[in-house]
Amino acid sequence: MSEGPQIYRRISSILKMSTGDSVSYRDMIMKKILMASAVTASAMFMAAPSQAAVLAMAGDDDCFGLGGTCADGSLWRDDLGGVFFTSNATASDPAFTDEWDAFNNPSYSLAFGGGTGLSLEMRIAGIADIGTYDVLVNGVSVGMIPQNTGANGFQEVLTYTFGIADGSLIANNNVVISLTGGDGYSVDYVSLLGTAGGIPEPTTWAMMIFGFGLIGGSMRRRKSNVTVSYA
Ligand SMILES: [Ca+2]
Ligand SMILES: [Ca+2]
């Protein structure tokens, strides 16, 4: 079989693709791609606010009342100038923050306006250098602070984060955070992180799935179109 007629057939099939119905089909695909992109972009825009924000905080991020901020790994006494058993709390601080007065295993009550994807974040110096600490939310354990066996464990500053299951531990949008253990420590702040408000996820997910479906459909159609034109 000579190549001549085959090439001719290919050229004529390509020419057919560029006229009549084929052009409007390409327009339709382009429209679908644009629409799918817009839908996906809007879904991503809607998903953006779901980044965790501080919903409630006990105390303040002032580095144990010593002024400014301090990093994990700082030493509360040596690096930061803290003095044991001396309160650095300011008048506006709630009890048991910014001060080395935690032998009483205090609890923190945080009220917030509802939310999802909740987690608990605490910056504490010198905790669990003698034993472990249980972290409770509304009386249910959400994790444990392991013993800090380092030589400077009694004054090391660390930030601890614990996930909180949606719904199960939260009643009346109020969390009571408590610590049970046996040695003194200083708390800079205790905060509740999450996405404020109700549960926007189902709508967002539906939009994203719809958008990806349109893109996938367009890609499949485009692929089969190419196959036909070179058959
Ligand atoms: Ca303070
Ligand atoms: Ca301690």
Ligand SMILES: [Ca+2]
């Ligand atoms: Ca503080």
